[in-house]
Structures are given as C-alpha cells and as structure tokens.
Amino acid sequence: KRQDGSASAAPAGGTEYLVSTSVGGESLNLDFDTGSADLWVFSSSLSSASKKGHDIYTASKSPTYQALSGYTWSITYADGSGASGKVGTDTVTIGGTSVTGQAVELATKVSSTFVSDAADGLVGLAFSSINTVQPVQQQTFFDNAQPSLNSPLFAAYLPYNADGAYDFGFIDSSKYSGSINYATVNSGNGFWEFASNSYQVGGSTFSQSGNTGIADTGTTLVLMIDDAVSNYYASVSGASNSATYGGYIFPCSTSLPSLSVDIGGNYATIPGSLLNFQSIDGTNCFGGLQSVGGGTQNIYGDVFFNAYYGIFDASVPQFGFAAL
Numbered sequence: 001k002r003q004d005g006s007a008s009a010a011p012a013g014g015t016e017y018l019v020s021t022s023v024g025g026e027s028l029n030l031d032f033d034t035g036s037a038d039l040w041v042f043s044s045s046l047s048s049a050s051k052k053g054h055d056i057y058t059a060s061k062s063p064t065y066q067a068l069s070g071y072t073w074s075i076t077y078a079d080g081s082g083a084s085g086k087v088g089t090d091t092v093t094i095g096g097t098s099v100t101g102q103a104v105e106l107a108t109k110v111s112s113t114f115v116s117d118a119a120d121g122l123v124g125l126a127f128s129s130i131n132t133v134q135p136v137q138q139q140t141f142f143d144n145a146q147p148s149l150n151s152p153l154f155a156a157y158l159p160y161n162a163d164g165a166y167d168f169g170f171i172d173s174s175k176y177s178g179s180i181n182y183a184t185v186n187s188g189n190g191f192w193e194f195a196s197n198s199y200q201v202g203g204s205t206f207s208q209s210g211n212t213g214i215a216d217t218g219t220t221l222v223l224m225i226d227d228a229v230s231n232y233y234a235s236v237s238g239a240s241n242s243a244t245y246g247g248y249i250f251p252c253s254t255s256l257p258s259l260s261v262d263i264g265g266n267y268a269t270i271p272g273s274l275l276n277f278q279s280i281d282g283t284n285c286f287g288g289l290q291s292v293g294g295g296t297q298n299i300y301g302d303v304f305f306n307a308y309y310g311i312f313d314a315s316v317p318q319f320g321f322a323a324l
C-alpha cells in the first residue's frame with residue numbers, strides 16, 4: 001500500500017543498532033526489539049541523573065500528544081534490565097512509515113543499564129499479547145502500521161560493524177543472497193518463536209529436540225542451552241567459563257568453529273569470525289555464544305542477524321532468514 005519504508009539502523013558500541021525515530025516531532029534514537037512489545041522513551045519526568053547523555057521526549061512539547069490518564073507500564077527484560085512509567089499516545093514515524101495514536105510509554109524510572117546505554121528507548125516488535133500497559137494492553141507500532149503496509153511484515157538487516165536497516169512492508173532483495181528459508185512461528189509466548197531441534201558445531205550435529213528459538217534483535221548475543229554452549233567451547237582450545245566475566249572466554253588468537261542452528265527445519269550458519277564478540281584485555285576474548293541460563297528456549301540475537309537478514313511476517317505468522 002502506501003507506507004512501506006526503510007529506516008537506517010546505526011550500530012552503537014557494537015552491542016545494538018539504533019534507529020532515529022520521530023515521536024510527536026521529537027527525534028530519539030531507539031533500539032528495535034523483536035523480543036518485547038512495549039514502545040517506551042526516556043521522558044522529561046525522569047531524574048536528571050537518569051536523563052544524562054540521552055535525548056528526552058517531552059510530552060508537553062508535542063502538539064499531538066494525548067495522555068492516557070491512569071495508564072501505567074512496567075517491564076523487566078531477560079537480562080534483568082527494566083523500566084516503568086506512564087502512557088499516552090502520539091504520532092510515531094519510522095523511516096517512511098507513520099502511525100498516529102501510537103501508545104508511547106513514558107519512562108519515569110529506568111534501570112542503570114539503560115542510563116549507560118546509548119538508546120533513548122525501545123520499540124517493541126514482538127506480539128502485542130506481551131505488551132505491559134495496564135489497565136488496557138496496547139498495540140505495537142508494527143501491529144498499528146500493518147493496515148498501511150503492502151505486506152504485513154518487517155525485516156531486520158543488521159550487518160556486523162556497518163549501518164543496518166529495518167524495512168517495513170517489503171522484503172529488500174538487495175540485502176541478502178540466495179534463497180529465504182521460512183519457519184512457522186508459534187506466537188503463544190508473544191515471541192517470534194520457532195522449533196529449533198538441533199545445532200551443528202563445525203561438522204558435528206547435536207540434537208536439542210523439543211527446543212525452540214526466538215528471533216530477538218533486542219538481545220546482543222546468541223544465547224543457547226548449556227549443553228550447546230559447552231559442546232561449542234569444547235572445540236575451542238583454551239576456552240573457559242569465566243565467573244569473572246560471566247561467560248565463556250578464550251584466547252583471541254584461537255580460530256572459532258562455525259555454529260549452525262536449526263530454524264524450523266533449515267540450518268542457519270554463523271561463521272566463527274562472528275562468534276568472537278569482543279576483546280576483554282587484548283589476550284582473552286568474550287564469546288558471542290553464551291548460556292541462556294536455563295529452559296529450552298534459545299535466543300538468537302544480533303550476532304545471528306550479523307549473518308542473516310531476518311523477515312518477521314505476520315501473515316502466517318512465520319520467520320524468514322536469508323544469508324547476508
């Protein structure tokens with residue numbers, strides 16, 4: 001239809017991609033998060049300490065802001081970070097896609113990780129069933145935008161250490177190579193979640209039958225069950241699980257094997273070069289694959305998207321992936 005468009009996503013400190021977003025005419029750099037469903041922004045109601053270093057949304061300066069009196073929100077993410085506050089609606093424009101009456105959640109409290117993080121808020125792109133607004137749950141930007149898009153889908157293009165993009169309403173064939181593989185999505189938990197029954201380390205195949213994975217642009221790394229993580233690092237010479245650094249580290253000189261993960265019956269292969277997340281001290285490096293900490297739901301985060309164009313298609317729903 002009319003509102004298809006692409007929004008540039010700039011890499012910020014190697015841990016996330018930020019998209020310049022207009023909220024009531026105010027420009028904010030927001031983190032697009034397919035693992036949650038709240039659109040929230042740093043607001044003028046925050047303490048000055050919390051506001052430091054951030055662009056701030058001031059509702060009173062927006063001519064199109066409408067308060068939702070008595071509405072509140074509160075979210076805690078899997079990494080323990082969180083935020084909470086009050087709610088209104090405003091016009092939100094991302095790339096060429098504009099939504100009027102979008103629920104905008106104004107943070108009055110944010111956890112310390114968000115204060116030190118570059119993002120001025122998040123755009124939740126998971127299913128609206130996990131939106132935290134009370135007393136009336138609100139819809140995501142994507143759900144609100146769908147009727148004005150050519151196709152009810154968006155795609156995430158997040159290449160390593162380069163500018164990325166979020167495409168709304170269309171698949172950009174210039175952003176990937178080869179064919180797209182699709183996995184049926186079970187949205188029962190509110191995530192873009194699919195079957196992920198096995199994985200491969202280098203040339204060896206391991207079963208994790210009954211497990212699932214979620215496509216989560218709001219998580220930096222690839223987080224898998226403990227067996228998968230120990231099987232992977234068993235083939236990395238000098239690797240150890242460091243309590244100090246909270247995960248697996250290894251000598252930066254080590255060459256890493258590839259990791260392939262089953263997504264709905266087809267493998268996605270992440271090259272070893274993308275699995276060295278960052279140097280700790282010039283000698284040891286921190287891995288891009290770490291433990292999800294329990295359960296049977298793996299989280300395929302930005303490190304995955306550094307290798308694959310991800311297509312979030314609400315028409316089935318299904319998740320598509322194609323090599324960059």
Ligand SMILES: O=C(CCCl)NNC1=[NH+]CCN1
Pocket residue numbers: 033035036076077078079081214216218219299
């Ligand atoms: O919370 C999760 C994991 C969902 Cl299982 N992803 N999204 C996110 N946003 C900020 C930190 N992590």
